Amino acid sequence: MRIHPLVQTFVCLSALLPALATAGHQVCNGQTVPGNLRRCPDGSMPMYIADMVRPVQPVQRNVTPPGGTSGRETRVPATPASVDALFGVWRTRIPGAVWTSPSGYAGYGWLHVSAGVSVGDLIIKPDGTYVWNSYGGKTGRWTRGNAEYPLVLIDTAENRRWGVALDPRHTGGRDIMVWDGKFYSYDGRR
Numbered sequence: 001m002r003i004h005p006l007v008q009t010f011v012c013l014s015a016l017l018p019a020l021a022t023a024g025h026q027v028c029n030g031q032t033v034p035g036n037l038r039r040c041p042d043g044s045m046p047m048y049i050a051d052m053v054r055p056v057q058p059v060q061r062n063v064t065p066p067g068g069t070s071g072r073e074t075r076v077p078a079t080p081a082s083v084d085a086l087f088g089v090w091r092t093r094i095p096g097a098v099w100t101s102p103s104g105y106a107g108y109g110w111l112h113v114s115a116g117v118s119v120g121d122l123i124i125k126p127d128g129t130y131v132w133n134s135y136g137g138k139t140g141r142w143t144r145g146n147a148e149y150p151l152v153l154i155d156t157a158e159n160r161r162w163g164v165a166l167d168p169r170h171t172g173g174r175d176i177m178v179w180d181g182k183f184y185s186y187d188g189r190r
Contacts, residue, residue, distance in 0.1 A: 090122040090188030
């Protein structure tokens with residue numbers, strides 16, 4: 001039996017993902033196994049399980065008000081809540097699409113439906129780093145963005161800056177949008 005080269009590449013990369021990720025573990029038949037194990041004893045592939053990253057409470061610092069000598073201090077959070085909501089594990093995917101095209105028959109058209117595809121977990125950590133288990137795995141740092149996309153993933157593998165924001169259109173803001181600012185976009189769900 002011949003295996004398509006893309007499937008073969010995906011299988012090889014999926015075996016490497018646990019070694020690249022820093023927030024998870026591998027299991028074979030419900031048992032935790034070392035991260036470098038490529039095959040389970042029964043011959044199946046180990047399954048990567050992402051650990052849930054919980055947001056830490058923002059560090060607060062004392063700020064002396066302008067004028068400086070009033071003796072009163074204000075408590076200011078170090079991280080805005082809009083960024084805190086993005087911390088954790090997100091199941092990312094390329095969203096599906098539906099479109100029509102002319103069929104050649106008067107008054108009729110072809111309906112095309114694309115179901116989308118899962119691309120891996122995006123783990124955004126409060127320490128300024130991320131792990132994205134997509135297309136061979138990516139790790140890097142994130143920085144603050146703007147009001148529209150409050151968090152930006154610095155992707156040195158593809159030389160992109162991915163804006164990340166909560167998606168208020170779906171499930172009341174429990175989804176995220178990931179966009180490179182030009183052509184490519186993903187969405188994610190906890």
